[in-house]
Amino acid sequence: MFFTRTQLTPEITGDIAVGPKIKENYDSYYDGESSWRALGAISKAQNIVDLCSSIPHQRILDIGSGEGSVVRRLSDLGFGEEVHSVEISQSAVETILRRGIARLQECRLFDGYNLPYESGRFDLAILSHVLEHVEYPRKLLYEAGRIANYVFVEVPLEDNIGMKPDYRFDSVGHINFYTWKTIRRLVQTCGFQVLSQVTTNPSRETYEYQYGRKGILKYFIKEYLLSAAPGLACVLFTYHAALLCTASAE
Numbered sequence: 001m002f003f004t005r006t007q008l009t010p011e012i013t014g015d016i017a018v019g020p021k022i023k024e025n026y027d028s029y030y031d032g033e034s035s036w037r038a039l040g041a042i043s044k045a046q047n048i049v050d051l052c053s054s055i056p057h058q059r060i061l062d063i064g065s066g067e068g069s070v071v072r073r074l075s076d077l078g079f080g081e082e083v084h085s086v087e088i089s090q091s092a093v094e095t096i097l098r099r100g101i102a103r104l105q106e107c108r109l110f111d112g113y114n115l116p117y118e119s120g121r122f123d124l125a126i127l128s129h130v131l132e133h134v135e136y137p138r139k140l141l142y143e144a145g146r147i148a149n150y151v152f153v154e155v156p157l158e159d160n161i162g163m164k165p166d167y168r169f170d171s172v173g174h175i176n177f178y179t180w181k182t183i184r185r186l187v188q189t190c191g192f193q194v195l196s197q198v199t200t201n202p203s204r205e206t207y208e209y210q211y212g213r214k215g216i217l218k219y220f221i222k223e224y225l226l227s228a229a230p231g232l233a234c235v236l237f238t239y240h241a242a243l244l245c246t247a248s249a250e
Contacts, residue, residue: 016136018088018112033099036209037069043203044128045073047242048152051196055150055244056123058082063115063144064130065107068096075103084122086110115143122148131155131183132174141190145247151192154242155183157199160235180234180241192245200240201226 048070060080062071065087074080085107087093096107110116113136125148131137132155144151159177180199187194201222207215225233233239
């Protein structure tokens with residue numbers, strides 16, 4: 001039995017805000033355009049295009065855009081006619097606005113949870129590598145579902161054999177760790193229906209940039225294992241899970 005998003009959305013009282021330590025981490029986190037993030041955006045944007053091309057995507061909101069690498073890549077690919085962006089980081093907003101992204105209509109600061117748009121404003125909301133950073137992921141998912149008819153989610157699958165038993169905060173800022181099952185159940189318990197889900201390997205270019213020639217070998221090993229034994233692959237290595245979601249039918 002599925003429940004509608006409205007049935008599952010709680011009556012939230014009081015203020016929910018980004019914690020001061022996390023907010024401080026991102027306030028000055030972005031300082032210009034990064035080659036590393038631009039390379040990572042190749043596969044991230046391609047996953048959005050692959051999963052979302054068949055649904056309406058004229059009006060898009062990218063939530064938590066960072067320095068705007070994915071937005072830039074989508075614009076270059078001609079995906080979406082009207083693209084908007086929101087960020088909690090002033091340095092991110094300033095960086096994005098300097099980039100002159102062709103299809104970007106605006107980039108606004110927000111408080112991390114309450115999206116400053118009316119319900120149903122967008123065809124598609126994008127949460128690409130955001131939920132692993134968020135203290136209250138369900139709150140943000142509810143908001144994404146409020147303002148958009150479809151929601152795209154991508155996270156790294158870091159809950160594997162390589163994850164250390166104890167958490168230590170670092171500047172990357174990941175505080176939630178997923179498997180392909182736990183991210184799927186998270187969106188379902190927020191009242192979404194998963195229309196499609198894929199597990200992917202980051203682009204070859206990112207491995208070569210990070211590890212040199214050894215990175216190319218690592219990329220192909222992970223590609224082969226994901227194809228031959230996907231369950232084992234996700235236990236041994238970190239991949240990415242991408243999901244396209246919409247409200248569940250009653």
